[in-house]
Amino acid sequence: MLSKIRESGNSWKNGTVKNITFIVTKDCQLACKYCYLVGKNTKERMTWKVAKKAIDYVLEREDEFREESVIWDFIGGEPFLEIDLIDKICDYLKTEMFRRNHHWFNSYRFSFSTNGINYHTKKVQHFIEKNHKHLSIGITIDGTKRKHDLNRIWKTPEMELGIQPKPEDEKGSYDQVVKNIPLWLQQFPDASTKVTISSADLPYIKESVLHLYSLGIKEVNINCVFEDVWKEGDDILFENQLTELADAIIEQRLFESHSCSFFMEHIGKPLSRERDNQNWCGAGLMLAIDAKGNFYPCLRFAQYSLRNKPAWIIGNVKDGIDQNKLRPFLTLDRTTQSKQECIDCEVASGCAWCQGENYDAADTHTVYQRSTAICKMHKARVRANNYYWNKLFRKLKLEGRREEFEKQKSKVKNPIC
């Protein structure tokens, strides 16, 4: 049935949600090679005192945090390493939102991005049972074993001393993660996973997306890293992989029940300077809090996320938010931060950027210099995406179902990371 054609990007209450991120720990069991969190460590763990202060700060200011709903986001490192703290935070949040008769009570979610390693543990499962109705949990599994294990390797004690293991000594985490997928999908049948593509992963994109579908994951959100890591020829390899993936999805009719965020009908079109001038990224609308009690416009502005620049701290739990430091984010638009080449680009729609990466890669201390490291990969994606939709539309037309599809397709908004 065409009503089953699935598109990704429909997030919970999109547009009226405050996203508040607790960076509960900067530690992780893994040392993924593409991870943008370059300053992970075992020392910076959030205390209950800091978490409580942050919660009280936010809930006391209902007039300032007026969004209809809230996503309390827990991130690391690996957030489930701090399950005791998280459980305490969530209990306190529920109690306080109720006690204060806060408008977010019954309009909240607890959200997690986890590596999945501790998912089955008693404490995590007890937490899931307690909060299931309000939970969104994404387990990151990168695809086939060989692709997953290429990047998502176990951290060794030597790594903390700056000593990298030899390639032959690296140990991938696929086996420990994949065994938790059935439990996860049983508890969250509509769950999606987030796949990250770096240069080394490119040959494995097709097999990985299809593998994730075969595991029962229906929605695969996938993106290339924003950092400047792309080599000569990577765009061609990428385009070929996506074209092969497009063929497989269409031939196996997977488009009826599964989605892959690489294929979106609206991408690859020119954008109007005036009408399509909105910023891509939601940095500044979010609030991230770290173990020191510092506030950030998004976790990508915390020091552990930055290679070259100092942290962009907008306040702390004691002194509150310095609204001046949010002003650059809240007035950002697409054209002011873009080069002329991007403004004039004929395939501009869907070309993403990360404000944190823009800041980190910028020549000066600014969020107004858009990094274009991803340009050739976006163009390759657009070519494969055009191929996908032309092929799919032709197939549907031949089957007499194109019109029905056109009527039923949903409007997909830019995802806010």
Next chain:
Amino acid sequence: MLTYLIILLDDTSTSYCHYEVNRKKRNLISIEDLKAGIIWAMKENLNVQFVYPDYELPSEYLKIIDSLDHTDIKLFRNGKYADVVVLNGWGDDVPEGATCIIRCCRKELTEHIPVVNNWLKRLTRLNVVLTDVETFKDSDISNYSDTLSSLGKNIATLYASGHTPQLNLLTDRLMLSEMNNCGAGDTSVTLASNGKFYLCPAFYYADEKDCIGDLHSGLDIKNQQLLRLDHAPICRQCDAFQCRRCVWMNQKLTMDVNTPSHQQCVVAHLERNASRELLIKLEKLGVRISNSQPIEEMNELDPFNIVNRWK
């Protein structure tokens, strides 16, 4: 377009703007750098403004400075004949017909309204540079408005009597039909006594490493477009044309050079609104300001609230 080169002759050169000069130790620009700076300015077709320290320069320096048309910015006691005189304080007996700068906090300005009124009888122009914009609070709005209003009444009286001095806070907006701001890094750059270029003196005093080139390699202004009005989302739609739009304060308070702080916006809008009141008064008195256009009534003091894309 780059039009001005400001040359700080010494580390102790007087401040004529928002920044403080906390250095006590003299560090005179080398004679070679001074010559090279002047030649560079001539080749780039720039107007040169020299900022002097509070001591007499060696005669060979004065001779080199005098080798081109220029503007001198000096402290009052050395500034009897300067183009721009920076006043030491409220006790100064200002030179007749001069252009002067007084750096002060809002409280001092309020307390010295009669002094300003007297100065305006003698001066061609007075620039008041507030040194405490960054600590401005919304609870200060009423006081600052009253101060501006009081100064405006005096100016209206002076204009009605045929004397037309300029006070930057109030009369600049009457004569402007577009933004006329500081222009650091866009229309002007600064050569410091270390032979390096900076966006303005404030950047030099804040961090010497924050240079934008030197006399040997020339200018290298990264993200220069962000210093222009068209790349400043709040300022480009604002009509507080007299605002200094200080990019150094922007960097300091909002961490981005193209984004003004709430404080800078509110202060500029109070001045804009007081200019509007003054214009209405002058019209009632039958005084016409050439090229002046009506200033619309506006209740919003911070244009960020209009520009904020996510409110």
